[in-house]
Amino acid sequence: MTRTHLPSKLRKKEIVASVIALSARQDIGRITSAQIAAAIDLSEGAIFRHFKDxxxxxxxxxxxxxxxxxxxxxxxxxxxxxxxxxxxxxxxxxxxxxxxxxxxxxxxxxxxxxxxxxxxxxxxxxxxxxxxxxxxxxxxxxxxxxxxxxxxxxxxxxxxxxxxxxxxxxxxxxxxxxxxxxxxxxxxxxxxxxxxxx
Known part of the structure; x- marks a missing residue:
């Protein structure tokens, strides 16, 4: 998967926006890091380069x-x-x-x-x-x-x-x-x- 490199601050904003969008469509407790990553075409590991957990x-x-x-x-x-x-x-x-x-x-x-x-x-x-x-x-x-x-x-x-x-x-x-x-x-x-x- 190829993604444009973004500064960490911008990538974190993108991840936050993904979580908010997912929260409008499904049970909050069932949102996984894999779903968050998939929504913005990132690997799950990439998510945790920006957030410790x-x-x-x-x-x-x-x-x-x-x-x-x-x-x-x-x-x-x-x-x-x-x-x-x-x-x-x-x-x-x-x-x-x-x-x-x-x-x-x-x-x-x-x-x-x-x-x-x-x-x-x-x-x-x-x-x-x-x-x-x-x-x-x-x-x-x-x-x-x-x-x-x-x-x-x-x-x-x-x-x-x-x-x-x-x-x-x-x-x-x-x-x-x-x-x-x-x-x-x-x-x-x-x-x-x-x-x-x-």
């Missing part, structure tokens, strides 16, 4: 996911406050539609009882996401968009829980294309809750 691959996959999602949340358009929260939610769901393997990977890592570098990165992703949403809800409270008695941290957890439920339902039914429409209804429900009693 399979757990290192998963850590890089989660690292890419954390960095990419956080970057999209930070780039979401909209003024501060609830408009920005809604834009962040839309950015998240667009990301899921583009990479449906990502929520499967996150769920697999977060459900694992054993600590691992990949699980730690998944937790960092969730914590960073919650912090970004809570910050915008705080801005909304300060601007009078929300009831002053709303706890921003709790409201952020509430919203993320609803988004996760929406994504899980879409994955279960295979209807990812409808996420953005459903998210509008979900956000309206959320907004009513945090505005109540203003």
């Amino acid at each position: 399979k757990s290192a691959i998963w850590a890089d996959v989660l690292g890419w996911t954390r960095d990419e999602l956080h970057a999209r949340l930070d780039a979401a358009s909209g003024t501060d406050g609830l408009a920005r929260v809604e834009a962040m939610m839309q950015a998240h769901l667009t990301f899921v539609q583009q990479y449906p393997g990502v929520p499967r990977i996150l769920l697999a890592e977060l459900q694992s009882p054993a600590p691992s570098p990949a699980k730690q990165i998944a937790l960092e992703l969730m914590q960073g996401y919650r912090l970004r949403v809570a910050t915008q809800i705080d801005h909304a409270i300060e601007a009078g968009e929300c009831n002053e008695h709303v706890d921003a941290a709790d409201a952020a957890i509430w919203l993320l829980s609803m988004i996760q439920g929406l994504v899980l339902q879409a994955l279960a039914t295979g209807t990812l294309d409808g996420l953005n429409k459903q998210s509008g209804e979900l956000f309206t429900f959320f907004k009513r809750g945090v505005e109540a009693g203003r």
